[in-house]
Amino acid sequence: MPTLDAWTRDDQDTLRWYRAMGFTESGHYLHVYANYYTDAGEPDRAIGERRTGLRPMMAFLHANLRDEQVMREQFARVHVCRRFAMDVF
Numbered sequence: 526m527p528t529l530d531a532w533t534r535d536d537q538d539t540l541r542w543y544r545a546m547g548f549t550e551s552g553h554y555l556h557v558y559a560n561y562y563t564d565a566g567e568p569d570r571a572i573g574e575r576r577t578g579l580r581p582m583m584a585f586l587h588a589n590l591r592d593e594q595v596m597r598e599q600f601a602r603v604h605v606c607r608r609f610a611m612d613v614f
Contacts, residue, residue, distance in 0.1 A: 534604040543609045552608035555588040
C-alpha cells in the first residue's frame with residue numbers, strides 16, 4: 526500500500542498537527558549539529574580522525590536515538606527527527 530511520509534523535528538505544535546491529520550509516528554533518529562562557532566571542540570568530537578590541512582568547522586550528523594543523552598551532553602544542537610506516515614488509498 527502506498528504511504529505518504531513526512532519527516533519533522535521536535536516542535537510540539539507540528540507533532541500535534543501530524544497526529545491530528547491521521548499520521549502515525551513510525552521512525553526516529555537524531556540530528557546532531559557540531560559547530561565550531563557554538564563550541565570550538567564540537568567538530569573534533571564529531572569526527573574520528575583529523576586530516577592534514579583540514580580543520581572541521583561544522584558537521585551535520587545522524588545518530589541513533591538510544592544515544593540521545595550522550596549526544597545532548599556533547600553537542601549544543603541535537604534534535605529528534607521523526608518519521609510520520611499515512612496510508613494513501
